[in-house]
Amino acid sequence: MKSFLIKTICFSLIVFFLLESLELIVTQGLKKSTAPHFVDWNHLFEGEINANIIINGSSKALVHISSTIIDSALNADAYNLGVNGYGFYLQNSKYTAYSEYNTPPKLIVQVIGNGTLQKRKDLYQLDQFLPYMDNKTINKVTQDYIGLTKFDYYLPFIRYFGSRTAIKEGFLSFFNLSTTNDDFSKYKGYRPKDLEWDGTFERFVKYSTNGYTITLADSSIQLFKQFISEQQKKGITVVLVYPPTYYPSQQYINNRAKIMALYHSIAEEYNVPLLDYSQELMGKEKAYFYNSQHLNYKGAEIFTRKLATDLKPYFSKNSN
């Protein structure tokens, strides 16, 4: 028994040392990675963004609004903080993390959509958070979703279990061998999708003729209001932007009118502008979309130019 215990303890120590080493290599590697999932977070935590216009939102911000077009139109320094697949609860956390390490913007373009005030349960695209568990905001917000267990926060490397892409990228980046190179300065957080219409909407219509109803989370509504109020107190202008969606898809969201009414009432309550592009003509053209909810590259560039023009009064007013 003594021999068994000694050998088991020795082996466990070796495994622990191995896990600690992997934790160090992969986490440090990812923190200097330029791969798409990590590059934005890395610049954010390094305090290298310091934009005067922040575009905040979900994929509807991420793939729709070109920071560089905004820059040239407004003579600004914009950055797109869009986070794919998440509602306002996580968008707020990303902005909070941004504001901890970077200078505050003068204008926040808060992109809204039907699902902004929804709260998903799972940690979508979990890999992007894994290297930043030492950050309080990320640590806390990830605990509010299903995806990581309490052991993932305390035991070394366990949270990377099965995250093959992250492990490989972290390892290669640690030894400066990664070939993934995201052009950070070119896009500044914006991730256009140069894709054609994918037909998912037609498939959806075929099987879901009754449409669907979006459940809004009260906590997200309160947080959203609190966010606007806090930014106003700090002297930061907030503009709400509802980008174009493929027009025929709107009828399938049963409570869309209610959601829009809520946004309008919040805008009115806090006296913030709401730029609603949901009825724009481009929303009727499939050529500008790759699915019913997202503009493709061509559509996004056209939309951002229009948006930049419409944002001028708010940005110039703010800088004076």
Add this chain to the structure above:
Amino acid sequence: MLFNSIEFAIFLPIVFLLYWFPLKNQLKGQNLLLLAASYVFYGWWDYRFLTLIAFSSVLDYFVGIKIHQAKEAIWRKFFLYLSIFVNLGFLGFFKYYNFFATSFADAFTLLGQPLEVERLNIILPIGISFYTFQTLSYSIDIYKKKLLPSKDFISFAAFVSFFPQLVAGPIERATNLLPQFAKKRTFDYNSAVDGLRQILWGLFKKVVIADNCAIYANQIFNNYLDYSGSTLVLGTVFFAFQIYGDFSGYSDMAIGTARLFGFKLMRNFAFPYFSRDIAEFWRRWHISLTIWFRDYLYIPLGGSKGGTLNKIRNTFIIFLVSGFWHGANWTFIVWGFLNACYFLPLMLLNKNKTHTDIVAAGRWFPSLLEFFQILTTFSLNCVAWVFFRSDSIPRAGVYIRRVLTPELFTLPKVLPTGLLCLILFFILIEWVGREKEHPLEFSPSTSTTIGLRWGIYLTLILFILYFGALKQEFIYFQF
């Protein structure tokens, strides 16, 4: 609690240390600890169903004593039937109620008398099919006077709920496992170390092979109308390795865990995909269930004695019941039926015991004939697995029809080369280790150095960390 969870990685050493240190040499204390640990292990999933296990334990404990004490045959039979009725009653209610209700209604509809039957929203207690069969074996063996009833309730309750094999087997026979609770256990270094190796190998099979295969098997089976030909063939191959890795991985972990506590559980898998015919496959696949059905169903029915018709009847009964044991769906019954059809010619030609040895024993490679036999047996299995995996018989039929298209001879649309390499690596390791209990077994006389052995263990751990797919439950829990 899942074997492939951090919770279990904490739970196991705690129970192990309590078992071998404060309770060393205290048989009753050790049994009590195992009982408590087993209830914690099971209750971690859903504590409400502990009442079922506790009830079965109490009932069968007293039934066992009563069968033994009864002087008249009628009372012995009465208590045996009581045990069978209650245990199968629970199983029937939780697992088969909705199936029978729906099938009954369908039958009436077919006869032109539509019938409304209420389906119940029943949660299936995990492992109910396993522990029910285990407790039944106890009552039947006492009735057959092969076993004396236990007079120690703690030992008996620990036997019924023994956590390593409680939820997915091996289905232990009371004659093998129960006496081990009554004997003083001494710590055996070699057995414990080999137990740990077997746990590691089982974990590898589960999280690297089964869980990765599950991703592609699910993708292909859930969207089978989008694929045809070779892609669907690949889907069945992935499922074949998923179910093997999942179930035999669990068995390995169960056997390994039991060895840490000084128990020897029966072998449940013996490299079944290297079988040269279906009869050999069934001697190597889910051995504990096959033996259970052989002893408690096939032999009482007359086995292979009697005329040809009797043999055919008994073969079909045992395979159909085995299919039904797996799940309340006609697909499982068809799976059993297909296996009976595969098995029957061998039995009728008296060739069902041709391959009782290890394939290509002492050789590196199989002969061409052996290779062909292995491939044929595996292919037949894959056809049957299509029914096992499909939601309904018509879907399985369409799946098979879509295989038989010109695309059968083109490259699959889903071709995860990394996973295929992993499967090949896995087959290679199993082939090399097929003459042992499990591939990681190193006999004390083996000349491998500790450095090499530990290197192998660490490599497997790295494989698990890197290739492990996200946390998934074991398939056989649902049975």
